[in-house]
Amino acid sequence: MDYTAAAKDFRRFVKELEDEGELVTVTKEVDPHLEVGAIVRKVYETEERAPLFTNVKGRKTDGLFRILGASVGCSKRPGMRYCRLAKSIGLPSSATGQDIVAKINEAKSKPPVPCRQVETGPIKDHILLGDEIDLTKLPVPLLHEHDGGKYLATMGMHVVQSPDGRWTNWAISRGMVLGKRELAGLVIPKQDIGTIWNLWKEKGEDMPWALCFGVPPAAIVVGGMPIPKWTNEPDFIGALTGAPVEVVKCETNDLLVPANAEIVLEGVVSVTETVPEGPMVEYNGMVYPGRAADEGHTIWSTTQAAEVLNICQAADLPIKMVWSPFESHSMWFAIQVDRQKLVKMQTNMEDFCRRLGHVVFSSKPGWFIPKIFLVGDYIDPTNLLDVIYAEASRCEPGRHEFVFFEYSNIPLIPYVEHGFPSESGTNGKVVKCCMLPEDFTEETLPWKGGSFEEAYPETVKQTVLDNWTAYGF
Ligand SMILES: Cc1cc2nc3c(=O)[nH]c(=O)nc-3n(C[C@H](O)[C@H](O)[C@H](O)COP(=O)(O)O)c2cc1C
Ligand SMILES: [Mn+2]
Numbered sequence: 001m002d003y004t005a006a007a008k009d010f011r012r013f014v015k016e017l018e019d020e021g022e023l024v025t026v027t028k029e030v031d032p033h034l035e036v037g038a039i040v041r042k043v044y045e046t047e048e049r050a051p052l053f054t055n056v057k058g059r060k061t062d063g064l065f066r067i068l069g070a071s072v073g074c075s076k077r078p079g080m081r082y083c084r085l086a087k088s089i090g091l092p093s094s095a096t097g098q099d100i101v102a103k104i105n106e107a108k109s110k111p112p113v114p115c116r117q118v119e120t121g122p123i124k125d126h127i128l129l130g131d132e133i134d135l136t137k138l139p140v141p142l143l144h145e146h147d148g149g150k151y152l153a154t155m156g157m158h159v160v161q162s163p164d165g166r167w168t169n170w171a172i173s174r175g176m177v178l179g180k181r182e183l184a185g186l187v188i189p190k191q192d193i194g195t196i197w198n199l200w201k202e203k204g205e206d207m208p209w210a211l212c213f214g215v216p217p218a219a220i221v222v223g224g225m226p227i228p229k230w231t232n233e234p235d236f237i238g239a240l241t242g243a244p245v246e247v248v249k250c251e252t253n254d255l256l257v258p259a260n261a262e263i264v265l266e267g268v269v270s271v272t273e274t275v276p277e278g279p280m281v282e283y284n285g286m287v288y289p290g291r292a293a294d295e296g297h298t299i300w301s302t303t304q305a306a307e308v309l310n311i312c313q314a315a316d317l318p319i320k321m322v323w324s325p326f327e328s329h330s331m332w333f334a335i336q337v338d339r340q341k342l343v344k345m346q347t348n349m350e351d352f353c354r355r356l357g358h359v360v361f362s363s364k365p366g367w368f369i370p371k372i373f374l375v376g377d378y379i380d381p382t383n384l385l386d387v388i389y390a391e392a393s394r395c396e397p398g399r400h401e402f403v404f405f406e407y408s409n410i411p412l413i414p415y416v417e418h419g420f421p422s423e424s425g426t427n428g429k430v431v432k433c434c435m436l437p438e439d440f441t442e443e444t445l446p447w448k449g450g451s452f453e454e455a456y457p458e459t460v461k462q463t464v465l466d467n468w469t470a471y472g473f
Pocket of ligand 1: 297
């Protein structure tokens with residue numbers, strides 16, 4: 001089976017979800033005013049099948065407009081929690097968190113695979129220009145009661161390019177309908193779209209722009225990943241899937257967009273005009289609240305973790321795996337150390353944690369990351385119970401916690417925006433060492449674990465497993 005087919009084509013992805021029982025087609029009429037949003041939120045919270053709404057109130061069932069919710073939500077099928085994310089990047093549905101992070105990390109060391117321009121594609125089937133365009137005619141949902149507007153873009157991919165044409169950026173950022181032909185969106189200065197917008201502003205020209213929906217799933221995942229500035233997301237997507245993304249030229253500007261996208265909006269981002277936007281429920285679970293796990297966690301937390309793993313390894317730190325538990329809303333990063341290599345470094349807890357903190361917090365994803373949990377390789381960072389156990393048992397308040405005040409944080413973290421004002425203008429970040437001093441010095445630790453896995457001989461474990469149903473369980 002070609003696992004990358006779904007990663008390269010949104011329609012194929014939807015079909016495979018349906019075939020696997022990961023999708024439910026909702027034919028009953030649903031109201032875009034809050035009902036759609038409430039259904040999708042409940043789907044996330046119960047890890048239910050992704051709903052494909054075919055009958056959205058206010059829009060004839062002409063089959064042209066459908067809404068897919070929770071496209072990269074979690075699954076409650078046993079052993080398949082990450083299947084939608086796995087499928088998005090070309091892995092089998094049973095892939096683990098480790099498999100997913102490893103695949104993204106491996107692509108980082110592959111040569112870039114630039115996109116390939118083609119003459120035309122399905123995206124060119126219907127073209128509306130000028131006054132034919134009316135965004136207010138679309139059944140755009142009001143997703144949460146206290147949102148400042150109707151959000152057309154929640155998983156849309158913005159395409160922009162530096163004025164010299166050297167850097168193309170594909171990124172997810174939200175967008176709210178403002179008028180027939182206007183959207184309001186976030187251009188956060190630290191994000192690449194903000195960096196590029198500033199270049200256009202210096203030049204004194206509005207920024208050519210396209211916003212794409214229903215792009216190849218691998219593209220949307222990378223659109224949510226903090227890869228370094230001045231690197232092209234399309235090239236990395238190609239490296240991840242092993243094939244160039246096929247792109248076509250826009251109708252009204254020279255930007256290139258995926259040929260098999262569902263919808264592309266074209267226009268400019270003004271460099272002179274700003275408008276009020278939001279509020280909108282946020283990844284950190286407050287209104288601003290997108291409570292876990294939605295794509296802000298499945299995609300963003302995971303791709304940040306993969307990027308951090310790459311950054312640590314590039315800095316020669318003996319890090320095996322990084323994961324951000326979805327339940328932490330992208331604010332905890334469990335960093336797993338290779339203990340044998342750590343011991344060989346002849347370092348100590350403070351030196352190592354300070355070095356790790358500087359490497360991660362000063363990096364591009366570091367701006368989003370406030371809390372690192374450093375764990376040994378006897379802890380599975382993708383297992384939240386393991387991480388909690390490590391923190392509870394190994395991390396001494398004060399003495400195993402290394403606080404950094406010199407790096408800034410994304411203001412969306414509730415205690416950054418609404419916490420105590422800080423004199424320096426920055427807030428604390430922490431490396432919590434969930435290991436003991438001996439973890440840094442002893443190849444073999446003097447204590448034994450107390451789990452089923454660790455506390456019994458193989459023969460006894462096998463007997464218990466073989467007889468499990470015979471015991472009456
Ligand atoms: C579902 C989802 C929604 C997101 N919404 C926003 C957003 O509205 N604004 C924003 O700046 N970043 C948002 N992000 C995070 C960015 O996509 C992410 O930081 C990415 O690295 C930005 O691209 P860049 O690295 O090219 O700047 C979102 C991510 C996901 C997965
Ligand atoms: Mn970028």
